[in-house]
Amino acid sequence: MRIDPIQRQSLISLASTLGLTAVGFLSTMLFAHTVGPAILGAYFLFVAYFSVFNLIGDGGFGGAAVKRISEGEDQNAYFTAFFVLRVMLVVVSVCLLLVARPYLVDITASGAFFWLIIALVASVFTSVASNAVYGSGKVGVNQISQLVDNLVRVIVQVIAVVLGYGIAGLAGGFVAGLLAAGLINYRFLDLKLAPFGLLHIQSLFLFSFWSFLGSSGSLVFSYADIIMLGYFLTDTEVGIYRVALQLTTAATFITTALHTTLYPKVSYWGKQNDLVSVERALARAFTYSLLLAVPVVLGGWILGERLLYFFYGEAFSTGAGALAILLLVQVVHVFMFLQTTCLNALDRPRDSFRVTAVAVAANIGLNLYLIPAYGIVGASAATLVTMVLNAALAYYALSRSIRVTIEPRSVGNIVLAALIMAVVLAAYSLVVPLSNVFVVLGAVALGGLVYCLVLLRLDGGIHDELKDLAGKLGLPWPGSL
DSSP, X not given: OOSOHHHHHHHHHHHHHHHHHHHHHHHHHHHHHHTHHHHHHHXXXXXXXXXHHHHHHHTTHHHHHHHHHHTTSSHHHHHHHHHHHHHHHHHHHHHHHHHHGGGOHHHHHTTOXXXXXXXXXXXXXXXXXXXXXXXXXXXXXXXXXXXXXXXXXXXXXXXXXXXXXXXXXXHHHHHHHHHHHHHHHHHTOOOOOOOOOHHHHHHHHHHHHHHHHHHHHHHHHHHHHHHHHHHHSOHHHHHHHHHHHHHHGGGTHHHHHHHHHHHHHHHHHHHTTOHHHHHHHHHHHHHHHHHHHHHHHHHHHHHHHHHHHHHHOGGGGGGHHHHHHHHHHHHHHHHHHHHHHHHHHTTOHHHHHHHHHHXXXXXXXXXXXXXXXXXXHHHHHHHHHHHHHHHHHHHHHHTTTSOOOOOHHXXXXXXXXXXXXXXXXXXXHHHSOOOSHHHHXXXXXXXXXXXXXXXXXXXXXHHHHHHHHHHHHTOOOOTTO
């Protein structure tokens, strides 16, 4: 408890995200070897369709509820209004899903359609509880619930897949995780049902309209390539592409942790007109996000094909070309994600939507053109181009309100340390053939060690912050560092 609140919540968020990443990677490796890319691709399509119809069931009111509750006024009334609206919208979402069933050939043929309906209904409970807890500032609880979600999901999925249930087991585990996360958040939910009025509904609508449009854009950005790959190609290509994309998310879990922690803080600072704190926090968030993203990209370019081969199987190594492009996407994602987070937290969802809408339109057009011609590499290229566009537009919009900067010295040190690491890895791969998984893991460990040592020598500021944090946590710090 001696740690600053933002540091403490960031650490909880980071630890949770690390756990989620580890569980996700290990489970996907198991499923890749057990059920193969086709069934795995069908499951990824299930998740994509769930995300689309869950967005309709949310209507943007989840983000609106977090925003209004985090402001500290009429929290119980806003919570109740959100609960009522969420129940109404999930009915609309399920009805639309039933109407669209004849056109959802992939999800129907795989046998996951009714699991999709169950997941949408379960998401109401989880969404209401998690958004209320998150808006109340209990970021740690919210992150722990996400960890429990993934742990329960994977445990159920592993058991079901081993028993031979295939896509039904994967989808059933997804539902089990949702319910478990909802129960964790409900346990720590302090808000109560209370009378609400038209003003509360109007206030949620004002934010939710643009939040919904912005979320729609983000969702299309995230899943358009998956759905279009399913349409133009096969479930196998979907599985290979999505596995490559998942491997690149190792570069982003610091960004995810910081996003979760910063949103309610930036919302509060914005309400208090303390924009200097927002600027300072955003610049530092860029630095710590790039702290991992840059070395993961360079290391992935050198070891990516071997990682796909040994971790997921020979069939997935054909995704190496897409992986190389998607790794670069994650560096750009740092800037796009944190800037749009600040736009929304500063109560500018309209600008966030405009930025995302342009990028989404470009993304759909590029996917339609590039996927039929170049397959999963074309989908990766479309994502990279539109991510750069999204980040540039977000910078333009946000810079009208605050000064958006990076910390040039720290970022330069990160890049230099990563380049030195890349040279060491390249030399290692030339001397030692990457012929088995243990040699590849040794290369990963060597690269991480070299990067950390070089960076801590180059950057006294990062060194001192990490040393101070280790001391507060009671962790040992090497005297030579």
